[in-house]
Amino acid sequence: ITPRAQRRLIREVTKDPRTTSKELQASLASIKVSVHDSTIRKRLGKNGLHGRFPRHKPLLSKKNIRAHLNFAKKHLNDFQDFWENTLWTDESKLNYNNFAKMSGPKFLQSAVIDSLQAIANA
Known part of the structure; x- marks a missing residue:
């Protein structure tokens, strides 16, 4: 594979x-x-681009994203005993599909798949 083709990949x-x-x-x-195609995968791997499965996350509206952010800012300085008394009901299993990505943040919008399970349960 030529350097030019590798840069294109x-x-x-x-x-x-x-x-x-x-x-x-x-x-x-x-x-x-x-x-x-296996040569392509090997070349991408040598350049730090490995096949990964994107994370699934609930589909959030702009309104819900703002509400989550406001909650986080409001309770930023709360003590440990406050969080121990909090009931967490949004814990869910993450499923994956395969795609190539660079190592780094796992929940960037480009690296996740919206889950419609949240809409079905609403």
């Missing part, structure tokens, strides 16, 4: 982390570079 995966190795293989074929 990194650029495409950085732009859209959910791009599959088969899609990248087709993209390289358009510039007449024939590479096996």
Whole structure:
């Protein structure tokens, strides 16, 4: 694989982390570079881009996001005994789907899939 093709792979995966190795293989074929999809995955791995599963999170409206932020700011300096008496009811299992991403924050909007389970239970 040429350095130019490798830079193209990194650029495409950085732009859209959910791009599959088969899609990248087709993209390289358009510039007449024939590479096996496992080679693509290995090259991306050597550059810190590993296949990962995106996190699922409940689908939150702008209103709910503001309410969560206001709650966090309001209770920022509360003592430990306040939190020990708090009933946490939003704990849920996280499910995953595979896609390539750089290591870093797990809950960036580009690295999560909204779960419609929250809407179904509303």
